[in-house]
Amino acid sequence: MNVTDLLNSVPTGLWQGGRSAPSESGRTFEVLNPATGRVLTSVANATPADARAALDAACSVADEWAATPPRRRAEILRAAFDAVTARAEDFALLMTLEMGKVLPESRGEVAYGAEFLRWFSEEAVRIGGRTATAPAGTGEIAVVKEPVGPCLAITPWNFPLAMGTRKIGPALAAGCTMIVKPAEDTPLTMLLLARVFTEAGLPPGVLSVLPTLDAPAVVAELMNDSRLRKVSFTGSTAVGKKLLAQASENVLRTSMELGGSAPFLVFDDADLDRAVDGAMLAKMRNGGEACTAANRILVQNGIREAFTAALTERVAAMEVGPGWEDSSTIGPIITEKQRSSIAALVDDAVAAGAIVRTGGGKVDGAGFFFEPTVLEAIPDGARIRREEIFGPVAAIVGFDTEDEGVALANDTEYGLAAYFFTENIGRAQRVARRLQAGMVGVNRGVISDPAAPFGGIKQSGLGSEGGSEGIAEYLNTKYIALPPA
Numbered sequence: 001m002n003v004t005d006l007l008n009s010v011p012t013g014l015w016q017g018g019r020s021a022p023s024e025s026g027r028t029f030e031v032l033n034p035a036t037g038r039v040l041t042s043v044a045n046a047t048p049a050d051a052r053a054a055l056d057a058a059c060s061v062a063d064e065w066a067a068t069p070p071r072r073r074a075e076i077l078r079a080a081f082d083a084v085t086a087r088a089e090d091f092a093l094l095m096t097l098e099m100g101k102v103l104p105e106s107r108g109e110v111a112y113g114a115e116f117l118r119w120f121s122e123e124a125v126r127i128g129g130r131t132a133t134a135p136a137g138t139g140e141i142a143v144v145k146e147p148v149g150p151c152l153a154i155t156p157w158n159f160p161l162a163m164g165t166r167k168i169g170p171a172l173a174a175g176c177t178m179i180v181k182p183a184e185d186t187p188l189t190m191l192l193l194a195r196v197f198t199e200a201g202l203p204p205g206v207l208s209v210l211p212t213l214d215a216p217a218v219v220a221e222l223m224n225d226s227r228l229r230k231v232s233f234t235g236s237t238a239v240g241k242k243l244l245a246q247a248s249e250n251v252l253r254t255s256m257e258l259g260g261s262a263p264f265l266v267f268d269d270a271d272l273d274r275a276v277d278g279a280m281l282a283k284m285r286n287g288g289e290a291c292t293a294a295n296r297i298l299v300q301n302g303i304r305e306a307f308t309a310a311l312t313e314r315v316a317a318m319e320v321g322p323g324w325e326d327s328s329t330i331g332p333i334i335t336e337k338q339r340s341s342i343a344a345l346v347d348d349a350v351a352a353g354a355i356v357r358t359g360g361g362k363v364d365g366a367g368f369f370f371e372p373t374v375l376e377a378i379p380d381g382a383r384i385r386r387e388e389i390f391g392p393v394a395a396i397v398g399f400d401t402e403d404e405g406v407a408l409a410n411d412t413e414y415g416l417a418a419y420f421f422t423e424n425i426g427r428a429q430r431v432a433r434r435l436q437a438g439m440v441g442v443n444r445g446v447i448s449d450p451a452a453p454f455g456g457i458k459q460s461g462l463g464s465e466g467g468s469e470g471i472a473e474y475l476n477t478k479y480i481a482l483p484p485a
């Protein structure tokens, strides 16, 4: 499909009641292509009144959807998986256009994102419960699982499909209705997904999508309404804290996937080639715009120069360009604002004495491109040692002992992902346990898997997405006390 036909197939209204509809305000906003800085299309700009209408719809079908046989819910999810997979090239190109990542990575995200629909279609029919005889023999204890009720998902721009399906899949499998507030920079993928879901047989009202430039007001309208029962958020820790405070008003269930500052440790006994391959993935995949991205590359001093030289060679060979061009291996940053904040972190580090091995600045010309960069000798006070970079900048810091490396890795308020490389089995088992993170990759630069629980500790979040843990986030536990059998 060419770009014009593709954009014409994407609904540009709000997705409400199983169809595309304008905002009650009649307002729209523009979606940009970050590789050119030009407008791709405009979409409806939801207001609080639109949000209320979406919640009315979600509530009116909530009981019916909860009572829909799990097998039927599973079949709809599976049909949606098949439909997304059949349109994989369309979804991939759409993500490349609105978010910027290179096409092979967009294709990877389609496979990963669709897999949440298949995985949770399989989980929908395995929602268990349990029974037990009360120890005193006074009765039977029955434990059943019930959908939490209407949910709100707030998603970020860096994985426009997968961050939606990771929430929609388990919610629908559990029997919950859902309203998605996609990121304002990348609403198109979620709108196309909603249409695909409706075509796959999802009843109107079960899933709504509300793009908006006024996220705080639209989200507050929903969270202040006691009919909403859950909010699932992926985004920055700062916004997550605000949402947690707001969620306290109606005591909402919450799932929070927040920021990260993943340490990437390379020990002297690592396999160098494997560690460099892992670093390229953990750092440069998605242009470094991932909460799991290696934020602090900590390298034991015996292998540091060899590792830094090899990584620099690989990073310097990357081809910066529009994601749809075959030659490109890294696309643009999402916005000029984001690009400037990456540049400011690099400039601050360099002013403090860091050495630039390659890259270091913005790429001149159209679009929001930034040079893939390797920095080393970064002084302790530099902001890049503590803040989330969210861009293609590898920040390398040396350490001497295992204790020192682990202490550096854990010296952060975040605790999402951590990676380390060693060929020593004893060290592998020890360090995996010592790292304060919700997810640890051992000799691997990518860890996400729909069948595994994704989630952080400390200020990186609450709850897990994916795996058998993921559906539990959308289920309440009810205890039914029965008389003795």
Ligand code: ADP
Binding pocket: 154, 155, 156, 157, 181, 182, 183, 184, 215, 216, 219, 234, 235, 236, 237, 239, 240, 242
């Ligand atoms: P990022 O830094 O990745 O853009 P944000 O946390 O700013 O992360 O945004 C993630 C999502 O949260 C987006 O969908 C955005 O619109 C939404 N968002 C931002 N601020 C608020 C807010 N005050 N209330 C509700 N949602 C918000």
